[in-house]
Amino acid sequence: MTTSTKCEVTLSVNGTRYTRLIEPRYLLADFLRHELDLKGTHIGCEHGVCGACTVLIDGKTSRSCLHFAIAVQGSEVTTVEGLASETALHPIQEAFHQSHALQCGFCTPGFLMTAKEFLAENPDPTESEIRLALTNNICRCTGYANIVGAVKLAAKALREGNPANERA
Amino acid sequence: MNAHEPSEGLVGRSLLRREDEHLLRGRGRFLDDLPEPRHTLHLAFVMSPHAHARIVGIDASAALSLPGVVAVLTGDDFAPLIKPVTTLINHPSYRPTGRDPLARDKVRFVGEQVAVVLAETPYIAQDAIEQIVVDYDVLPGVSDAREATLDGAPQIHDNAPDNILMADEFKTADFDAVFAAADVVVEDEFKIGRIAGLSLEPRGCLAMCDHIPGAVTLYTSTQVPHLVRSALSVHLGISESLIRVVAPDLGGGFGIKSQIYPEEFIATALALKFRRPIKWVQDRREDLLTSVHARDHRYEAAIAATKDGVITALRVKMYSNAGAYSSFPFGCAMEVIGPRRYVPGPYKIQNSFFRTFGVCTNTAPTGAFRGVGAPGTYLVLEGLIDRLARRLNLDPLDVRLRNTIRPEEIPYTHAHGGQIDSGSYVPALDRARAMIDYDRFRAAQPADRLVNGRLRGIGICQFSEGSGFSTAAWRARGLVAVPGIASALIRIDQDGQILAHVSHTSSGQGHGTVFAQLVAERLGANYDDVTIVQSDTASVPYGSGTFASRGTITGGGAIIRAARELQEKLKRFAGFVLNVDASSIVLEGSRARRSDAPDVSVSFAEIGKVAYSFDPMGFPQGEQPGLEATAYYEPPMATIGNAIHIAIVSVGPEDGSTRIEKYVVVHDNGTTINPLLVDGQVQGATAQGIGGALMEEIVYDGEGQLLSGNLLDYLVPTALDIPDFDLAHMESPSPSTEGGFKGMGEGGVIGGLAAITNAVADALAGTGANVNCVPLRPSRIVEMMDTAK
Numbered sequence: 001m002t003t004s005t006k007c008e009v010t011l012s013v014n015g016t017r018y019t020r021l022i023e024p025r026y027l028l029a030d031f032l033r034h035e036l037d038l039k040g041t042h043i044g045c046e047h048g049v050c051g052a053c054t055v056l057i058d059g060k061t062s063r064s065c066l067h068f069a070i071a072v073q074g075s076e077v078t079t080v081e082g083l084a085s086e087t088a089l090h091p092i093q094e095a096f097h098q099s100h101a102l103q104c105g106f107c108t109p110g111f112l113m114t115a116k117e118f119l120a121e122n123p124d125p126t127e128s129e130i131r132l133a134l135t136n137n138i139c140r141c142t143g144y145a146n147i148v149g150a151v152k153l154a155a156k157a158l159r160e161g162n163p164a165n166e167r168a
Numbered sequence: 169m170n171a172h173e174p175s176e177g178l179v180g181r182s183l184l185r186r187e188d189e190h191l192l193r194g195r196g197r198f199l200d201d202l203p204e205p206r207h208t209l210h211l212a213f214v215m216s217p218h219a220h221a222r223i224v225g226i227d228a229s230a231a232l233s234l235p236g237v238v239a240v241l242t243g244d245d246f247a248p249l250i251k252p253v254t255t256l257i258n259h260p261s262y263r264p265t266g267r268d269p270l271a272r273d274k275v276r277f278v279g280e281q282v283a284v285v286l287a288e289t290p291y292i293a294q295d296a297i298e299q300i301v302v303d304y305d306v307l308p309g310v311s312d313a314r315e316a317t318l319d320g321a322p323q324i325h326d327n328a329p330d331n332i333l334m335a336d337e338f339k340t341a342d343f344d345a346v347f348a349a350a351d352v353v354v355e356d357e358f359k360i361g362r363i364a365g366l367s368l369e370p371r372g373c374l375a376m377c378d379h380i381p382g383a384v385t386l387y388t389s390t391q392v393p394h395l396v397r398s399a400l401s402v403h404l405g406i407s408e409s410l411i412r413v414v415a416p417d418l419g420g421g422f423g424i425k426s427q428i429y430p431e432e433f434i435a436t437a438l439a440l441k442f443r444r445p446i447k448w449v450q451d452r453r454e455d456l457l458t459s460v461h462a463r464d465h466r467y468e469a470a471i472a473a474t475k476d477g478v479i480t481a482l483r484v485k486m487y488s489n490a491g492a493y494s495s496f497p498f499g500c501a502m503e504v505i506g507p508r509r510y511v512p513g514p515y516k517i518q519n520s521f522f523r524t525f526g527v528c529t530n531t532a533p534t535g536a537f538r539g540v541g542a543p544g545t546y547l548v549l550e551g552l553i554d555r556l557a558r559r560l561n562l563d564p565l566d567v568r569l570r571n572t573i574r575p576e577e578i579p580y581t582h583a584h585g586g587q588i589d590s591g592s593y594v595p596a597l598d599r600a601r602a603m604i605d606y607d608r609f610r611a612a613q614p615a616d617r618l619v620n621g622r623l624r625g626i627g628i629c630q631f632s633e634g635s636g637f638s639t640a641a642w643r644a645r646g647l648v649a650v651p652g653i654a655s656a657l658i659r660i661d662q663d664g665q666i667l668a669h670v671s672h673t674s675s676g677q678g679h680g681t682v683f684a685q686l687v688a689e690r691l692g693a694n695y696d697d698v699t700i701v702q703s704d705t706a707s708v709p710y711g712s713g714t715f716a717s718r719g720t721i722t723g724g725g726a727i728i729r730a731a732r733e734l735q736e737k738l739k740r741f742a743g744f745v746l747n748v749d750a751s752s753i754v755l756e757g758s759r760a761r762r763s764d765a766p767d768v769s770v771s772f773a774e775i776g777k778v779a780y781s782f783d784p785m786g787f788p789q790g791e792q793p794g795l796e797a798t799a800y801y802e803p804p805m806a807t808i809g810n811a812i813h814i815a816i817v818s819v820g821p822e823d824g825s826t827r828i829e830k831y832v833v834v835h836d837n838g839t840t841i842n843p844l845l846v847d848g849q850v851q852g853a854t855a856q857g858i859g860g861a862l863m864e865e866i867v868y869d870g871e872g873q874l875l876s877g878n879l880l881d882y883l884v885p886t887a888l889d890i891p892d893f894d895l896a897h898m899e900s901p902s903p904s905t906e907g908g909f910k911g912m913g914e915g916g917v918i919g920g921l922a923a924i925t926n927a928v929a930d931a932l933a934g935t936g937a938n939v940n941c942v943p944l945r946p947s948r949i950v951e952m953m954d955t956a957k
Contacts, residue, residue: 103677105196142849
């Protein structure tokens, strides 16, 4: 059970289709980071708890450390690099900045992806709904209050039709 | 605020961080994100599954036959490459425990590394690890510090028969008489669980040879690049001049990355030996097994007082679990010598007796994590004050007030010699009392103790926070190889842009923003003209690095001194250009103006053209070219901030659950550069204190097998566990430091731990439960209540 035969995987990441030859056991997180050089998806635990590696697979949040790349063949994957445009941050990112919702920033991409899915499903959440949704991810620096505040602020910005920065 | 900021009033403003955008876009460059050079070899470690065992043999033949495996090395292979790492502590009781980079004859904790694999990919390296067979002769192990000191306990190091690595005693002259004469004595035992720093980014490093013959560069997730450089030089026998250490973006540090680890020596030695880049990134299990843990203290403590609640003496006996080796470079010195220096903190307790022990066990080494010995020491002191109040039927806040240093008593000198040069102890207490409406809560409490089936209680932690230690302060703890200095090199280029190199490493604190605020203000420059460079020993002058909340104090002090010197040169050059004496030049907004004719000015860029000889007008006589200044700063002994945390909690008497209903913090860190970021530090640290109070615990079985090696078993707080905090700042600048700054990164952990614990104890006051052990997981609270029945 060492180096196995490589196989071809094709998937779409942030709107671009990629085909690569990889081992079947290659993790989606490693695929994104090392095959596609999308280093914004971070690996914090490799057992699906911390949420730093959260990406969207066909619009749903998922732990990229728990998926083999081959298993998401044909899917649409969105990573943190898919949020902002070249010139402007996504409203959720902007809200994190305005709220001082990040310190070391290692967990941040995962929180952004969780918030993106959550606000798409629940555009006007209560604080307790936000806190429950954010249990998807661990932050060790901020104590969460500012992240909760950022999600509130982002919800407001998105509701008030501030999609100027929203890509796609 | 990205627009051009005026230079005046930058200190004290809540500017948003410049670090954010690249992190938000996923463009941070953490260790594992650095571009991997071609031909990088991936390093992985074989770790001991046993807590205590002799190594009988290692068979790597199967691993070596795997395609892509380049080498397997064991402890003996490293003996000629790396000297055993020994933590130096100058204390008569201390027994040093040398640690080989890989265990040679014996392993002493689960996770201790016994062999390494080098392979072409990390996946192959992991395959190879599984193919290496290590034959162990298993020995009995011990994980509890007090048990390890008993007769018959397994002996871990040859030179420490009773497993005690260090023991300290401190007693004031009148202690015995005062203690014996007290009206009342309250005593108890306390236990504080072992915890993990758990930076979300695990540790890692990337070592490679340089273009200069014999030179090597180590990228490593460290808070202390210069200390790593010095340690590599000593232990690998290479000139320090040939070593470059770079810390990329750090995904949290909290002290655990201020320790220097075997992997850093090994990766560097292997890069030099194999002449290929060597990369190692640990996973979470490896982090929980091998990164330093913290706390794991047992206390037997007492306070003596008058019947009016005036505390006259404090007695503390403490066992600190040092783990299998004295970690490098701090060892157990901060735990053993620290407590008597942390307290009595805000209180006028002039008699004390401390006996403290650092004990080795078959567990991972313990070391620096946010707060170090202070959270435990205040848990004990503040817990005893509450017990005293209950005994005397006095209000616990009033007892604190009665013993707290009053404004007119500052400066105040403690019995151990520590001096409080400033602070807002009583005013902060009064303010927190008002913010949480303490008196109303207390008045209503007899009737309102049980609300909706939950018991409500209120808990206080008042403390002082020592930080920014000087070399002398480290020496006072016996740490002879830890300097207490920082440096700043500020340079203005010929285009007027300012680059400030500061000997610190940010792991989320926002140095790139706050140091730029300070440089701009002190230089008279535009904020946007200033860029901060850190964490690279090739470009930044020497400094101890970033730990013990020293960033703003020591980096800030160095910046202020360098800016002062550079201002003088700017003024001389501006005087030359404007044809006036330097003394009539004022610097603001990246321009030098004539004080008598403010419309007559010259920009820093224009001065830069002159200083670097791009300007045809020539050069002032007797001056050196260039516009830069370097300054080092070492603060006096330590700065002492103060704070108070008060929490209201409710506890479910059936399920043992704790909910935080309200939480207030009043703190004072002297001069504040950026209140927004200070709030962030307080919130984050308090969350870690709450984690330690309610859930976080590294658990070993009695013989040293780790039972909490993943994040399902080692619980950290989530967004549902941490409340919103009600914060207030007070500012009592230190008169003894440049800038008046005091450290504040750790106070939240100290306050969070004891405030929550005391609140739970208050909630359970009627049940007879003795709340003297953290974390207060639901099962433990139920157990405490059952024991009381």
